[in-house]
Amino acid sequence: MAQYIEIKTANPDSLLFYRMGDFYELFFEDAEVASRTLGITLTKRGKHLGEDIPMCGVPVHAADDYLQKLIAYGHRVAVCEQMEDPAEAKKRGSKSVVRRDVIRLVTPGTLTEERLLEAAANNFLLALNRLRTGSGPDDAVYGLAWIDMSTGSFQVGESDLPRLAADLARIDPREILVPDALLQEADLRQIVEGQGAALSPVPRAFFDSATAADRLAGYFGVRTLDGFGTFSRAELSAAAGVLAYVEKTQLGERPPLDPPVREAARGRMLIDPATRANLELMRTLGGERQGSLLSAIDRTVTGAGGRLLASRLAGPLTDPEAINARLDSVAYFLEEEILREGLRRELAAAPDLARALSRIALQRGGPRDLASIAQGLEATRAILALLDRGGETPAELTAARRDLAVAPHALGDELTRALSDEPPLLKRDGGFVASGYNADLDELRDLRDASRKVIARLQAEYADELGLRSLKIKHNNVLGWFIEAPSGQSERMTADPARFIHRQTMAGAMRFTTTELADLESRIASAGERALAIELEIFDRLAAAVVAAGEAIKAAARALSVLDVSAALAKLAQEDGYCRPQVDTSLAFSIEGGRHPVVEQALRRSGGDSFVANDSNLGPADESMAHGRIWLITGPNMAGKSTFLRQNALIAVLAQTGAYVPARSAHIGMVDRLFSRVGAADDLARGRSTFMVEMVETAAILNQAGDRSLVILDEIGRGTATFDGLSIAWAAIEHLHEVNRARALFATHYHELTALAQRLPRLTNATVSVKEWNGDVIFLHEIVPGAADRSYGIQVAKLAGLPPSVVERAKAVLSQLEEKDRRAPAETLIDDLPLFAALAPAPRRPASRAAQSPVPAAPVPDVLQEALDGLNPDDMSPREALEALYRLKALKP
Numbered sequence: 001m002a003q004y005i006e007i008k009t010a011n012p013d014s015l016l017f018y019r020m021g022d023f024y025e026l027f028f029e030d031a032e033v034a035s036r037t038l039g040i041t042l043t044k045r046g047k048h049l050g051e052d053i054p055m056c057g058v059p060v061h062a063a064d065d066y067l068q069k070l071i072a073y074g075h076r077v078a079v080c081e082q083m084e085d086p087a088e089a090k091k092r093g094s095k096s097v098v099r100r101d102v103i104r105l106v107t108p109g110t111l112t113e114e115r116l117l118e119a120a121a122n123n124f125l126l127a128l129n130r131l132r133t134g135s136g137p138d139d140a141v142y143g144l145a146w147i148d149m150s151t152g153s154f155q156v157g158e159s160d161l162p163r164l165a166a167d168l169a170r171i172d173p174r175e176i177l178v179p180d181a182l183l184q185e186a187d188l189r190q191i192v193e194g195q196g197a198a199l200s201p202v203p204r205a206f207f208d209s210a211t212a213a214d215r216l217a218g219y220f221g222v223r224t225l226d227g228f229g230t231f232s233r234a235e236l237s238a239a240a241g242v243l244a245y246v247e248k249t250q251l252g253e254r255p256p257l258d259p260p261v262r263e264a265a266r267g268r269m270l271i272d273p274a275t276r277a278n279l280e281l282m283r284t285l286g287g288e289r290q291g292s293l294l295s296a297i298d299r300t301v302t303g304a305g306g307r308l309l310a311s312r313l314a315g316p317l318t319d320p321e322a323i324n325a326r327l328d329s330v331a332y333f334l335e336e337e338i339l340r341e342g343l344r345r346e347l348a349a350a351p352d353l354a355r356a357l358s359r360i361a362l363q364r365g366g367p368r369d370l371a372s373i374a375q376g377l378e379a380t381r382a383i384l385a386l387l388d389r390g391g392e393t394p395a396e397l398t399a400a401r402r403d404l405a406v407a408p409h410a411l412g413d414e415l416t417r418a419l420s421d422e423p424p425l426l427k428r429d430g431g432f433v434a435s436g437y438n439a440d441l442d443e444l445r446d447l448r449d450a451s452r453k454v455i456a457r458l459q460a461e462y463a464d465e466l467g468l469r470s471l472k473i474k475h476n477n478v479l480g481w482f483i484e485a486p487s488g489q490s491e492r493m494t495a496d497p498a499r500f501i502h503r504q505t506m507a508g509a510m511r512f513t514t515t516e517l518a519d520l521e522s523r524i525a526s527a528g529e530r531a532l533a534i535e536l537e538i539f540d541r542l543a544a545a546v547v548a549a550g551e552a553i554k555a556a557a558r559a560l561s562v563l564d565v566s567a568a569l570a571k572l573a574q575e576d577g578y579c580r581p582q583v584d585t586s587l588a589f590s591i592e593g594g595r596h597p598v599v600e601q602a603l604r605r606s607g608g609d610s611f612v613a614n615d616s617n618l619g620p621a622d623e624s625m626a627h628g629r630i631w632l633i634t635g636p637n638m639a640g641k642s643t644f645l646r647q648n649a650l651i652a653v654l655a656q657t658g659a660y661v662p663a664r665s666a667h668i669g670m671v672d673r674l675f676s677r678v679g680a681a682d683d684l685a686r687g688r689s690t691f692m693v694e695m696v697e698t699a700a701i702l703n704q705a706g707d708r709s710l711v712i713l714d715e716i717g718r719g720t721a722t723f724d725g726l727s728i729a730w731a732a733i734e735h736l737h738e739v740n741r742a743r744a745l746f747a748t749h750y751h752e753l754t755a756l757a758q759r760l761p762r763l764t765n766a767t768v769s770v771k772e773w774n775g776d777v778i779f780l781h782e783i784v785p786g787a788a789d790r791s792y793g794i795q796v797a798k799l800a801g802l803p804p805s806v807v808e809r810a811k812a813v814l815s816q817l818e819e820k821d822r823r824a825p826a827e828t829l830i831d832d833l834p835l836f837a838a839l840a841p842a843p844r845r846p847a848s849r850a851a852q853s854p855v856p857a858a859p860v861p862d863v864l865q866e867a868l869d870g871l872n873p874d875d876m877s878p879r880e881a882l883e884a885l886y887r888l889k890a891l892k893p
């Protein structure tokens with residue numbers, strides 16, 4: 001117990017898996033937590049300070065499954081092993097305790113085991129730190145560093161408070177490390193907690209920016225980081241933080257990380273977390289992968305390809321050149337169909353090189369990981385040969401070919417020769433080295449096998465001699481080899497104790513040994529031991545060779561993933577009829593025959609109607625227009641407005657990911673930020689009602705969107721009283737048009753808004769057509785110019801199965817309301833309202849109109865204001881604060 005308590009005290013924030021023989025046991029509170037989470041029995045063992053000690057245990061051989069569950073529930077686990085043989089401990093005295101130590105801390109962000117990882121998802125561990133750049137509360141830069149220990153990737157970047165949530169959502173880490181002091185700040189805490197990752201507060205010292213560069217250099221064994229590129233202080237500090245944590249959790253083992261790569265965050269389309277969630281890019285709102293954009297377009301056949309596709313989709317590019325380079329690769333594989341299919345077959349059979357390599361380097365690898373490297377390298381060669389037959393490739397694929405060409409093929413061959421066909425998972429028991437690879441090993445194995453034959457012969461001899469057909473020579477771990485005969489028939493052996501040495505009496509049998517047998521046994525054992533030693537030596541040598549070739553293997557793995565993604569996107573384009581988008585720096589946004597990638601597939605699967613393709617054009621209508629346009633879409637319920645809005649956003653995301661898009665043609669002027677406000681969900685946990693969430697998201701859009709942004713707004717204002725909602729929607733459109741000037745799609749049931757098109761030159765009305773037939777509606781899902789005159793809400797309600805009496809009553813109420821509306825139509829609003837006042841007089845407006853809505857002059861900063869701005873309460877002692885207060889009071893005019 002003393003040993004347990006000592007180790008537990010050193011690892012207070014982890015559940016302690018305490019090795020006892022064939023079990024990991026948990027005690028005290030750990031046992032209670034684990035038994036609840038894992039659904040295993042809670043028992044007790046011994047007493048501590050007079051109280052029972054709660055205990056539960058998991059068998060070592062099944063520990064991975066339990067670990068996985070605990071990690072999934074956000075726990076961290078410290079694995080404590082026996083560091084010596086119990087026999088060793090006994091030598092120190094009968095009461096001495098086996099030495100134990102924590103050999104590893106398992107946290108969500110530091111997993112490497114195949115069974116604990118999702119094949120097609122990255123497992124990022126991210127460190128976040130803030131550095132002050134001035135005295136104001138917003139003068140700060142955030143350093144981010146994220147690694148995937150299972151593949152070795154290591155990236156760093158910078159962010160600022162407004163972008164932070166979007167950047168974190170894009171990276172989507174499993175675990176976030178934050179200096180504990182930062183977590184005290186409510187704003188930051190909310191952003192970080194909102195990511196749904198495990199949160200690990202760590203000491204400030206991990207991030208010390210003064211020693212960060214040295215820590216990095218030390219990790220990579222280089223004198224200076226210059227060879228890796230230049231990094232900002234914030235990036236270095238975050239990188240140091242992540243490495244400090246890795247060293248802490250891996251207890252000195254250093255996973256083979258790539259040198260850090262600086263991610264050009266500015267080169268990515270910014271998608272804030274709400275938009276990302278609403279558009280269901282990586283997961284549905286329900287948290288499932290199935291039904292997301294990613295799952296609809298993913299045709300990759302390898303885990304690494306799946307991971308690359310996910311990370312590309314999470315951060316679409318903004319540089320048309322880089323986007324086109326990716327599109328060229330897809331185009332190539334679209335053209336080269338036979339090559340592509342051959343390649344995909346090879347890839348599908350190739351193992352996950354990067355993850356196997358990582359496990360080997362962390363000393364967690366087994367024979368199967370070596371075999372994976374061998375097979376992976378074999379596939380590399382086959383794929384290279386395929387590509388060589390295909391002729392000239394675009395730049396990205398040419399680079400991939402280069403990496404495949406310099407992969408360590410000779411090492412692969414050596415591994416193939418060395419390993420048996422189906423090697424065991426663990427190296428512990430040997431049996432993984434192929435015969436014919438090592439002469440000494442072969443000889444020892446022959447000896448062992450020959451001895452086994454001798455034993456079989458011996459059994460026959462004894463049986464003959466003693467006339468005992470049931471006599472057997474058997475083996476177990478306690479006795480080793482022994483002769484066994486049924487109790488009633490072993491007299492002849494008991495009668496000759498000099499020859500047949502008695503070992504054990506069982507219920508129905510007796511066991512003996514002979515000098516002959518003991519002799520044979522020791523020969524077998526020593527041959528076995530020597531053979532195992534040779535096998536382990538071979539393993540270590542091969543593992544070291546693999547680690548030494550790590551860089552080249554990783555580069556080959558990356559090349560395979562690029563090939564997989566490009567071929568997969570080509571396959572998708574071919575099967576689903578996608579086209580190559582034209583992406584440039586214009587403000588165009590013109591899509592012909594666009595479809596929703598997910599809804600289209602769902603309709604196809606259900607065998608119902610096929611998806612109706614629709615056009616959109618948000619680019620400037622002609623040369624005279626400097627900005628893109630807004631489409632205001634009205635139309636009945638269920639007509640397809642939301643689908644249309646989302647499909648345009650998804651097409652932009654796909655295009656800038658470097659994928660083909662579900663359309664006949666698409667021309668997209670690069671979108672730098674994507675905003676959406678669609679579908680409302682309560683965020684009661686954060687104390688926000690549905691309407692509040694809607695308004696917070698709308699506020700973010702109106703405050704941040706610029707003329708390169710794409711904005712999708714669905715039914716703004718529907719969560720409140722009609723007039724409030726209408727007014728908010730009205731003002732929001734005006735703001736979008738006059739201030740943000742973004743390309744935008746705006747769907748609404750407030751038909752009154754269509755009148756705005758008369759006044760806002762870049763606003764276009766569109767509607768979804770329906771047919772009415774015998775009082776029912778038929779949805780045509782076609783977007784056409786114009787405005788809808790009604791919503792057909794009652795017809796849709798009827799389709800949904802509202803009781804007929806309610807439907808009839810609703811019709812009556814509606815006709816009354818419509819009658820009233822006809823007498824005082826809201827459309828007159830447009831003539832009565834003054835112009836939107838949030839802007840400087842627009843050049844094309846008549847002067848008189850602009851004069852009606854003067855722009856409020858910005859207040860002239862006064863001394864009081866300046867003095868206030870100069871104060872930073874966080875940095876003041878109470879005394880300084882009081883003095884400042886006096887000074888302010890004295891300044892009062």
Ligand SMILES: Nc1ncnc2c1ncn2[C@@H]1O[C@H](COP(=O)(O)OP(=O)(O)OP(=O)(O)O)[C@@H](O)[C@H]1O
Pocket residue numbers: 599609610611612613614635636637638639640641642643644781782
């Ligand atoms: N272009 C299309 N082709 C075929 N079916 C479509 C199309 N667009 C939408 N649909 C079908 O219509 C259903 C309703 O679409 P959607 O949710 O976009 O309607 P909506 O106009 O936004 O409705 P509401 O105003 O009630 O929110 C979709 O689930 C889909 O099955």
